[in-house]
Amino acid sequence: MTTAVCVTGLGAISPLGVGANTLWRRSLAGDSVVQPIPDIWRQYSDYRSGIWSPLPELDYRALGFTRNECLQRDPVSLLALLATREALHAAQLTPTLTDKRQARYQLENIQSGRAGVFIGTGIGGAYTFLQNHAEQILARTKPDLQATSADTLALLRHPGKPNRMAVSMLMPNAVSASVGIKYGLHGINRTVTNACAAGTSAIGEAWQAIRRGELDLAICGGAEYLLDDYGTIYRGFDMLGTLATPGDTPEQANCPFDRRRSGFLLAQGGAGILILESAAHARRRGVPVLAQVTGYAETFDASSMVAMEPGAIQIKRAIRTALAAAGQSPDSIDYINAHATGTQANDQIEASLIQTIFPHRPRVASTKSILGHSIGASGALEAIITICSLQQQQTPACHNLHEPAFDLNYVRDSRRTIQMQHALSCSYAFGGHNAVLILTRDGG
Numbered sequence: 001m002t003t004a005v006c007v008t009g010l011g012a013i014s015p016l017g018v019g020a021n022t023l024w025r026r027s028l029a030g031d032s033v034v035q036p037i038p039d040i041w042r043q044y045s046d047y048r049s050g051i052w053s054p055l056p057e058l059d060y061r062a063l064g065f066t067r068n069e070c071l072q073r074d075p076v077s078l079l080a081l082l083a084t085r086e087a088l089h090a091a092q093l094t095p096t097l098t099d100k101r102q103a104r105y106q107l108e109n110i111q112s113g114r115a116g117v118f119i120g121t122g123i124g125g126a127y128t129f130l131q132n133h134a135e136q137i138l139a140r141t142k143p144d145l146q147a148t149s150a151d152t153l154a155l156l157r158h159p160g161k162p163n164r165m166a167v168s169m170l171m172p173n174a175v176s177a178s179v180g181i182k183y184g185l186h187g188i189n190r191t192v193t194n195a196c197a198a199g200t201s202a203i204g205e206a207w208q209a210i211r212r213g214e215l216d217l218a219i220c221g222g223a224e225y226l227l228d229d230y231g232t233i234y235r236g237f238d239m240l241g242t243l244a245t246p247g248d249t250p251e252q253a254n255c256p257f258d259r260r261r262s263g264f265l266l267a268q269g270g271a272g273i274l275i276l277e278s279a280a281h282a283r284r285r286g287v288p289v290l291a292q293v294t295g296y297a298e299t300f301d302a303s304s305m306v307a308m309e310p311g312a313i314q315i316k317r318a319i320r321t322a323l324a325a326a327g328q329s330p331d332s333i334d335y336i337n338a339h340a341t342g343t344q345a346n347d348q349i350e351a352s353l354i355q356t357i358f359p360h361r362p363r364v365a366s367t368k369s370i371l372g373h374s375i376g377a378s379g380a381l382e383a384i385i386t387i388c389s390l391q392q393q394q395t396p397a398c399h400n401l402h403e404p405a406f407d408l409n410y411v412r413d414s415r416r417t418i419q420m421q422h423a424l425s426c427s428y429a430f431g432g433h434n435a436v437l438i439l440t441r442d443g444g
Contacts, residue, residue, distance in 0.1 A: 120198025
């Protein structure tokens with residue numbers, strides 16, 4: 001007998017600000033953040049795109065992190081920890097301080113061996129790697145710097161001495177490990193690195209572990225941090241030609257499913273964290289249930305490192321398998337939070353598969369049209385938006401959708417009430433990783 005799995009807490013950091021409520025409120029308002037990339041990057045390279053969606057500036061010390069945490073955690077781990085703290089509070093999980101010096105906590109009334117962590121990240125601690133690599137390179141060239149021009153010296157952003165904790169900061173599993181260590185959780189601790197599907201896959205793996213009875217509770221979701229001093233990560237996406245070109249109106253450039261689409265708006269990063277519990281565990285604690293995770297499936301294209309398989313055969317299989325796991329048919333899905341990045345080919349493939357599997361025309365929206373694409377965090381942030389949509393019976397509209405390229409039933413007005421019981425949130429990643437979640441309104 002399988003176990004019902006509930007969502008009891010949400011936490012989020014995104015370009016729209018700190019907090020899941022901020023994410024929801026500003027998404028409904030269509031408050032997309034589009035800015036030029038840092039000026040210093042343009043001194044290293046030319047760019048096809050040149051716009052992105054940055055995170056708000058965060059003072060981690062003011063937000064309650066210790067000096068050691070700030071020094072010994074990559075920003076991607078700090079984002080995950082910050083979103084986790086919010087999600088735990090929302091789920092009424094009270095942390096008790098057990099070690100002030102190490103900033104360690106224990107969750108009250110929780111069996112630590114029955115609580116796990118599943119967090120996805122596409123790139124992990126790349127910031128730490130690039131900063132320490134820059135220091136290594138510049139250290140070797142110090143004897144030659146005296147003969148270097150002042151203009152060139154201005155470009156060499158010397159990060160200081162290497163961090164002795166660099167290895168433990170840059171490894172991708174540091175994200176989930178940081179959360180498990182901080183809260184003393186001894187259950188399954190897993191990092192998922194399936195690129196743009198990482199956050200969705202992490203939620204799905206947490207669902208599977210609880211459903212099988214291996215855990216009572218899981219902290220799950222995704223986190224990413226894509227800033228570096230030299231624009232190295234951004235340039236990689238730009239050279240692939242996957243990023244949106246700004247044209248005369250940069251704020252309109254991010255337009256999934258629109259005829260004018262030219263690529264995705266890269267976000268600086270973010271974190272989306274969900275607390276999943278077995279229904280029995282949530283009842284024992286007497287906490288409100290926000291939604292249920294009722295189905296999940298993952299498949300692999302085995303086709304291309306950077307493009308969706310044109311026939312979307314494995315994506316269709318993932319959707320049908322997730323529906324079967326949820327005990328639902330395609331016509332029971334009321335809303336689809338699409339992957340919808342805004343690239344020419346992938347949007348066309350996704351629109352075609354939606355038309356094929358869902359002829360009853362459920363409502364379709366793209367969270368990335370507002371938030372941009374935060375790679376490993378994107379699926380988790382989209383799951384949070386989908387859960388809020390089921391709760392509130394309304395959902396953010398497709399931003400910048402002026403000339404729809406495909407005949408889908410798009411959400412065009414965020415103020416309109418939509419009857420939604422079952423929703424699908426999906427992610428399709430570089431490498432060919434496909435992940436699909438079925439989310440259900442509590443009581444449905």
